[in-house]
Amino acid sequence: MPSTRRHALATLAALGGASLADAFAQTPQAGAAPASKRLQVLMLVHPDMTALDLVGPQLVFATMGDVDTHMVWKDLSPVTTDSGLKLVPGMTFADAPKAPDILFVPGGLKGTTALLQDEETLRFLRERGASARWVTGVCTGVLLLGAAGLLRGYRATAHWYVQDILPVFDAEPSADRVVIDRNRVTGGAVTAGIDMALTMSAMLRGDDKARTQELAFGYAPMPPFAAGTPELAGEALTKRVLESRAPAISAARRAAEMARQRWAG
Amino acid sequence: MPSTRRHALATLAALGGASLADAFAQTPQAGAAPASKRLQVLMLVHPDMTALDLVGPQLVFATMGDVDTHMVWKDLSPVTTDSGLKLVPGMTFADAPKAPDILFVPGGLKGTTALLQDEETLRFLRERGASARWVTGVCTGVLLLGAAGLLRGYRATAHWYVQDILPVFDAEPSADRVVIDRNRVTGGAVTAGIDMALTMSAMLRGDDKARTQELAFGYAPMPPFAAGTPELAGEALTKRVLESRAPAISAARRAAEMARQRWAG
Numbered sequence: 001m002p003s004t005r006r007h008a009l010a011t012l013a014a015l016g017g018a019s020l021a022d023a024f025a026q027t028p029q030a031g032a033a034p035a036s037k038r039l040q041v042l043m044l045v046h047p048d049m050t051a052l053d054l055v056g057p058q059l060v061f062a063t064m065g066d067v068d069t070h071m072v073w074k075d076l077s078p079v080t081t082d083s084g085l086k087l088v089p090g091m092t093f094a095d096a097p098k099a100p101d102i103l104f105v106p107g108g109l110k111g112t113t114a115l116l117q118d119e120e121t122l123r124f125l126r127e128r129g130a131s132a133r134w135v136t137g138v139c140t141g142v143l144l145l146g147a148a149g150l151l152r153g154y155r156a157t158a159h160w161y162v163q164d165i166l167p168v169f170d171a172e173p174s175a176d177r178v179v180i181d182r183n184r185v186t187g188g189a190v191t192a193g194i195d196m197a198l199t200m201s202a203m204l205r206g207d208d209k210a211r212t213q214e215l216a217f218g219y220a221p222m223p224p225f226a227a228g229t230p231e232l233a234g235e236a237l238t239k240r241v242l243e244s245r246a247p248a249i250s251a252a253r254r255a256a257e258m259a260r261q262r263w264a265g
Numbered sequence: 266m267p268s269t270r271r272h273a274l275a276t277l278a279a280l281g282g283a284s285l286a287d288a289f290a291q292t293p294q295a296g297a298a299p300a301s302k303r304l305q306v307l308m309l310v311h312p313d314m315t316a317l318d319l320v321g322p323q324l325v326f327a328t329m330g331d332v333d334t335h336m337v338w339k340d341l342s343p344v345t346t347d348s349g350l351k352l353v354p355g356m357t358f359a360d361a362p363k364a365p366d367i368l369f370v371p372g373g374l375k376g377t378t379a380l381l382q383d384e385e386t387l388r389f390l391r392e393r394g395a396s397a398r399w400v401t402g403v404c405t406g407v408l409l410l411g412a413a414g415l416l417r418g419y420r421a422t423a424h425w426y427v428q429d430i431l432p433v434f435d436a437e438p439s440a441d442r443v444v445i446d447r448n449r450v451t452g453g454a455v456t457a458g459i460d461m462a463l464t465m466s467a468m469l470r471g472d473d474k475a476r477t478q479e480l481a482f483g484y485a486p487m488p489p490f491a492a493g494t495p496e497l498a499g500e501a502l503t504k505r506v507l508e509s510r511a512p513a514i515s516a517a518r519r520a521a522e523m524a525r526q527r528w529a530g
Contacts, residue, residue, distance in 0.1 A: 052321055058348055059348045090349075190484070191482050191484045195487050202490070208502075216455075218424065218453045219486075219488050225463070227476040230480070233480040241477060
């Protein structure tokens with residue numbers, strides 16, 4: 001089955017059979033929720049995460065209308081991201097709503113690898129993911145969804161250099177930038193989170209809202225070089241980047257395999 | 266003169282006459298600095314800023330190699346951005362290097378408008394901007410560079426809904442996504458910061474470095490709708506967005522005009 005058609009069908013399934021056109025035609029007016037029905041979005045923050053993985057989606061989610069975004073972590077101390085930027089969590093795991101509308105997990109190779117070995121975080125993701133309306137993640141953060149058992153039998157994407165680790169968690173890897181499979185929505189490397197979140201905004205609030213967001217955020221990107229995928233960058237550069245990341249990618253794979261082994265126990 | 270050629274000449278001027286090809290041909294190897302020569306990047310953080318304005322450029326700057334990025338504000342208390350995300354400053358105005366390599370200012374309409382009336386911040390920008398090697402900003406933050414007198418006689422861009430305020434500060438407005446005029450580098454709305462920073466990465470560290478960053482960050486964007494500029498979004502949507510922002514844009518213009526009047530005093 002062609003991948004586009006499979007996506008469309010998966011989306012339909014997630015929407016309970018409504019047509020894709022219907023799903024995208026929800027206007028912001030029609031989608032406006034009473035205060036008691038504001039969407040609750042839980043976004044994991046953690047040490048050594050990549051801030052941009054989260055900050056693009058957070059802006060999109062926060063401006064969809066009738067949404068509360070919560071930055072969640074074990075405690076409320078600032079976390080230092082992998083580029084040195086410090087973010088402050090706004091809510092602890094213990095206080096996070098039990099049935100969020102959206103659960104979101106950012107990546108960051110070193111931080112992801114650490115959390116693949118952290119049962120407290122994986123348990124939090126497993127529990128909230130089981131009751132979340134949408135389970136989402138980008139970049140290497142998708143591995144954490146996998147380790148929490150949330151991608152078994154699902155098609156998913158991730159940062160291009162860890163996509164082939166997804167089968168460790170019984171997920172079907174995709175090289176697409178954004179993948180929707182039923183209520184799992186995943187994005188590729190770092191900047192793919194913006195496209196993932198805009199796609200969700202269109203699904204949840206209508207394409208008029210998503211178009212308004214693109215306009216407000218000036219989202220007509222012009223990458224100065226066309227090198228944002230291995231195909232575009234070419235073999236030589238891709239090989240060089242992979243080699244420079246090889247120890248970190250290997251460590252992520254080992255951590256993923258150990259996390260998978262703990263499922264049996 | 267066609268705008269592309271004017272940009273090229275402006276860039277040449279900024280580079281002291283080196284050819285544009287030379288500027289982009291600096292390899293990361295050639296550009297690698299000893300520890301004592303790490304680039305010092307000062308990035309303003311402030312209440313009601315738009316986090317994504319800063320977080321894209323911060324990731325690009327921080328990974329150019331041999332760079333220290335400093336988030337600067339009046340004090341070190343967390344600032345709450347306009348989407349609710351909290352960032353922690355890492356350095357006070359008082360402690361910021363006197364002659365930074367890059368000074369960067371993010372936007373956020375409400376936060377910018379407040380700072381247009383804040384002499385302490387404008388003085389900081391004026392002083393550091395006078396000695397900075399590169400003076401940069403994106404979105405509405407460009408107005409703060411203008412208010413600090415750093416854009417007099419310079420061509421600059423900004424968020425599309427405040428570009429026409431730039432002449433208040435004797436700057437020549439441009440609708441381009443990224444504008445380089447001598448050592449002033451400005452970007453349009455929110456996401457333009459990523460393109461601005463990658464352009465600077467290529468100038469300062471060579472195009473191989475910028476290509477590597479595009480690949481590592483998966484920067485092959487696929488906006489789900491093609492609505493990221495007024496031209497792409499069309500008149501009806503643009504009018505609606507402008508109307509919804511009209512009071513805030515008017516407030517920014519009034520604050521800009523008052524800031525300009527203080528130059529005389």
